[in-house]
Amino acid sequence: MSSIELKNIVKKYGDGFPAVNDVSLNIADGEFMILVGPSGCGKSTLLRMVVGLEDITSGELDINGKRVNDLAPRDRNLAMVFQNYALYPHLTVFENIAFPLRLAKGKHSDNEIKEKVNTAADMLELREHLERKPANLSGGQRQRVAMGRAIVREADAFLFDEPLSNLDAKLRGQMRTEIARMQRRLGVTTLYVTHDQTEAMTLGDRVAVLKKGILQQCASPRELYEQPINLFVAGFIGSPPMNFLPARVEGNTLKMPIADVELTGELAEKVKGKNAVIVGLRPEHIKDASLGDNISHGVPFKAVVDVTEWLGNEQYAYIPFDSDPSLQGTLEELDRDLDGEGMRTQMVVNLDSRSRVREGQEADLVFDPSFMHVFDPESGDCLTRDDDRAAEIARDNEEQRKAALERAKSRESNAASQSAEPRQAS
Amino acid sequence: METNKTKWGLAGASVPIMLWTLIPIVWIVATSLKSTTALADQQQNVFGNFWPKSISWDNYSLIFTGGAKDLFVPALWHSIVVCLVATLISVVLATFCAYAIARLDFPGKKAILITALTVSFFPVIAMVTPLFNLWRILHLFDTLPGLIIPYITLTLPLSIWILSAFFQQIPWEMEQAAQVDGASSWQAFVKVVAPLAAPGVFTTAIIAFFTAWNDFVFSSNLTAARAQTVPAALNSFTGASQFTQPTGAICAAAVVVTIPVVILVLLFQRRIVAGLTSGAVKG
Structure with missing residues (x-):
């Protein structure tokens, strides 16, 4: 039209x-x-x-x-x-x-x-x-x-x-x-x-x-x-929102408050020369290690859970951490941009509802570093964005949209011809 | 029980107020029903000279068919024509003006509202003498337009204020929706804004009408015989001789001019109240 x-x-x-x-x-x-x-x-x-x-x-x-x-x-x-x-x-x-x-x-x-x-x-x-x-x-x-x-x-x-x-x-x-x-x-x-x-x-x-x-x-x-393009989009899309963790760059290692991650390949090149970056981790990409889900190359860490919210089908656990003072400003500004209240620095983990982790416990958690997003704290750009993958998703999405529109159209014309037939008969 | 108590309390409290406002009116009605002799003789009245023992319609026949006919009947017509025309013009002008004030952003918007308010604060009597001279030069003295124009000035500020408050509470989205739906600005105004503003326009019209209807100062000073309205005409009633007061006739005429006001208010009291409070309460 x-x-x-x-x-x-x-x-x-x-x-x-x-x-x-x-x-x-x-x-x-x-x-x-x-x-x-x-x-x-x-x-x-x-x-x-x-x-x-x-x-x-x-x-x-x-x-x-x-x-x-x-x-x-x-x-x-x-x-x-x-x-x-x-x-x-x-x-x-x-x-x-x-x-x-x-x-x-x-x-x-x-x-x-x-x-x-x-x-x-x-x-x-x-x-x-x-x-x-x-x-x-x-x-x-x-x-x-x-x-x-x-x-x-x-x-x-x-x-x-x-x-x-x-x-x-x-x-x-x-x-x-x-x-x-x-x-x-x-x-x-x-x-x-x-x-x-x-x-x-x-x-x-x-x-x-x-x-x-x-x-x-x-x-x-x-x-x-x-494949969010920057910090703002990453923080805005998703509920509960993506966790942003400050990380120091030391050689090929990212030192986060919760764990250290070894970097390899392209990403290691990109962060070279920077003192610090911001790491984005979606809540559902952090798992309870004690449940025995096998995550290859997973990074295990221990953290004390502050509050848990059990919803039946899933469970949220909140883990407070100490923010890096050099990145505090960037993170606070991001929070303001996202209409946040800037209450405290904490991490949200979306756990399986089977998990027995409760308030005050030290939990064994694990995450897959390949799901990690890394952002440049100055420009906010996402360093882990894969443009080829993004283009592929866009192509796939466009095909799906056209197919759905086509299906709706044929359904519509079927319905129209069906309702037209008895009218002609009478 | 609590609500019943407050109900009766309120009813009790309103009785003195009703008496306070009603007694003068009933008194005028009673006086207008007294014959000439009853006016002078206490023995013919009950409740201590208040209500006549035998009701007489003499005063009414005097003003409609008798000696005062030539004075009263034309005055009644003048009143009706002058007030209706003045109200109509003033409400139409005020509607456009108030709509512009409520919707458009233009320089001098505040100035218009403040001027309107200042004009209505200005004592009417101070304008009469210069107007009298001006009207004589312009040959407007003792003509119907010569009264209509001051009445428009008198009622316009009031109308603009009431109506602009009214327009301001009509959501602008309503009009924008109409425009998106395919209406021109004028169509949006006529089909959406005007019907929504109708109660407000109506209230304003009634208030403007009363203001003009009850005016005495302009009418008594800017007219002589050919354009006099009822309040001024009442003033020039005379008795049969210079020793008799035309009390009965004046009261009868006063009752006659009060009737349309009372009828209007009774018919439209809900709308008037809704119109007056609508600016304050979000509905």
Whole structure:
């Protein structure tokens, strides 16, 4: 249906501060793109520039290859779902959904409008609420009405501005899958803003991570997770977040607070000449050695567990450690960037639920150093990122996305022909 | 039990307030129902000269069909026309102005609000003399437009203040959603903002109407005979001779002009209260 291209987009407010700085993104037809980042990173501003509610200071915005910088929102043919839904309180649910159709004067007859609204209402299970006013609906129902208003338009693209942040946790999960299903079914290009990394990971074909108005990395969720480009992306993606440990470089050895790791090959070359680096370790890559899982070349270490949280299917253990004063500043700044509270330096370990490690115990732990990410403390760049592997993940992801879209399309046409047959018969 | 107690307590406390505000009105009604003789003779009234023993409609027939007809009936028409036109113009202007103040960021925004407030603080009587001279030169003296214009000035600041508070609490997203849905700015205003602001506009209209309806100073000074409104006309009632006071007729006329106000308030009291409190309470 349509592609959206952002070329070097900049947004500067009156005081000259760039809220969005030189962002370039290419959203393919039918793709689900997520904009994610901590508060104040410019993600909503970027979305509002795409829809036309904010002026673009410089750069170019193309929809279907046509420059739309100077078009009014109504001429861009985009549909948007707002954070507070922005339903019209004086209109019924039916009229709310029909609103965009009624505005396109003369284009649709009354019967057509009725049919389109009913189709959208069926899809969102709003049929029995059509005559009610938005004030009498629950949060989830209002959310669905807002989506109905977007669907009925047959717009070139859907834009979502944190659509789930006003819902409670359970409903949020349900609506998340609902949005994913709807997007696949309609195959419509989607741009979705959120601050929640779980939403970003689960919904997106690709995720664009922003920090202070600057695009950090735009890649598939898998690539962001396995091959983050820098400290910020590594810390933002994943829950519980990646552990960052200060490490001194002594020859070919990395001296971390918990253990020492011998470096070999390429990585040893890269860290040569540096005094210290930051090591990133995902919580699930650290195992309980006493369970007997065989990790070849694993680095064993002992640590006293401070607190454990048993969740049934897994278990979190928290291990405090002393930070390196020379890297303290970098780590604290990173924590602030990630909206953290900077409470204490501790490591989170995601243990198997079978593990018998309890508070105050000294645990035998082990990790595989090949899962380790190493970051340059000055630039924040990831030294262990494997570009070939990243490209492979991107290719694989793109193939999967196209296949999924194809499957959704054929399912849709099957359903359409099945429902058309009995109609012809009668 | 606790809630019942507070309920009765509140009811008890409101009785004196109701008496305080109601007695003057009932008194005017009672006086308007007294015949000329009853006005002078205590024996014909009950409750210590308060309510007449036999109700007489003489005063009403006097102002509608009798001797005071030529004075009162045109004045009533003038009142209705002047107040409706002034209210309409002032509310329409205030709606646009308040919308601009609530939505747009332009230099001089504060200045408009402060000027509006200052104008409404200005004592009305101080403007009357210069206006009187000006109106004579412009041939606006004793004409309907000559009253409508000052009434617009009188009600506009009030309307702008009430309405801009009202517009400010309509979420801007609503309008932006309409624009994304394909509406022009004007369509968004007409189809989304205006219906949402309707209770506020209505409240403002009623308040503006009362302000103009009750005005005495402008009407008594800027008109002579051809454009007088009821409050001014009441002042020029005379008795049958210079020794009789037109008390009964004045009271009857006062009752007649109070009735539309009372009816309006009773009909729309919910909306007025909602409109006045809506700026304060998030709904």
